[in-house]
Every structure is written in structure tokens, then in C-alpha cells.
Amino acid sequence: MSNAKWVIPTPEDPARENEPALRADAFEVPATPWPLACVLVRSAHHTAAFVNRCPHAGHALDFPKGRFLSSDGAHLQCRSHGALFDPHSGECVSGPCVGERLVALPIERVDGTLQIDLPAVLRTD
Numbered sequence: 675m676s677n678a679k680w681v682i683p684t685p686e687d688p689a690r691e692n693e694p695a696l697r698a699d700a701f702e703v704p705a706t707p708w709p710l711a712c713v714l715v716r717s718a719h720h721t722a723a724f725v726n727r728c729p730h731a732g733h734a735l736d737f738p739k740g741r742f743l744s745s746d747g748a749h750l751q752c753r754s755h756g757a758l759f760d761p762h763s764g765e766c767v768s769g770p771c772v773g774e775r776l777v778a779l780p781i782e783r784v785d786g787t788l789q790i791d792l793p794a795v796l797r798t799d
């Protein structure tokens with residue numbers, strides 16, 4: 675699996691594709707010892723992916739499942755204790771783990787798909 679790439683399933687919503695509003699979708703990377711829960715963050719100008727694990731206490735960010743954004747839609751929010759994360763860098767900007775970061779995943783756009791370098795993902799697990 676040395677150079678393996680994995681294509682992130684990215685259900686497109688054409689009506690939202692060019693909106694600046696942030697969108698965050700859960701996905702799992704299956705090719706790890708256990709499926710790795712992740713979140714894909716997209717807006718018209720930015721795409722990032724993070725491991726769905728809060729640096730504060732290791733909980734998944736979303737509760738209920740799939741709900742990642744703060745009420746103003748500007749940040750990722752951990753539902754356990756309210757930490758807010760910059761959606762571009764993954765840095766915690768408010769809450770109990772200020773200054774810590776979500777684990778970012780290396781993604782690249784290839785032929786209209788988003789791909790992850792699997793060996794890099796395995797190093798983050």
C-alpha cells in the first residue's frame with residue numbers, strides 16, 4: 675500500500691457548490707486497521723479534511739452524527755465540551771483545548787476527485 679491513494683466520497687450538491695458557506699461531511703477511511711472517522715470541510719474557496727477526534731478528550735466532534743458546524747456556521751464544533759475549531763487549520767480557537775489542533779489529512783484534487791494519501795493517514799491513526 676506504499677503509494678495508495680483513496681478517493682473520498684464527495685456527494686456534490688450542485689446548488690451549493692459555489693456558495694461561500696461552509697459545509698462539513700463525515701466520511702470514513704476504510705483501509706486502516708479500524709475505519710478512521712473523518713470530516714471533510716468545504717466551501718467555495720477551501721477544502722480540508724481532519725480526523726474526527728477532538729484533541730481535548732478524544733471524542734468524536736459530531737453529536738448527533740453528521741452535525742459538525744457551530745450555530746453560526748463559521749467553525750467546526752465539538753459537541754462534548756463546546757470547543758470551536760478553525761475550519762481551515764483545525765486549530766482550536768475557543769474552549770478547553772485552545773491552541774491544540776485537529777489532525778489534518780493530506781488531500782489533493784485529482785481529475786475532479788479528492789484523494790487521500792493512505793500511508794499518511796495510517797501514520798495519523
Ligand code: FES
Pocket residue numbers: 728729730731732733752753754755756757769770
Ligand atoms: S472532547 Fe471535545 S471539547 Fe471536550
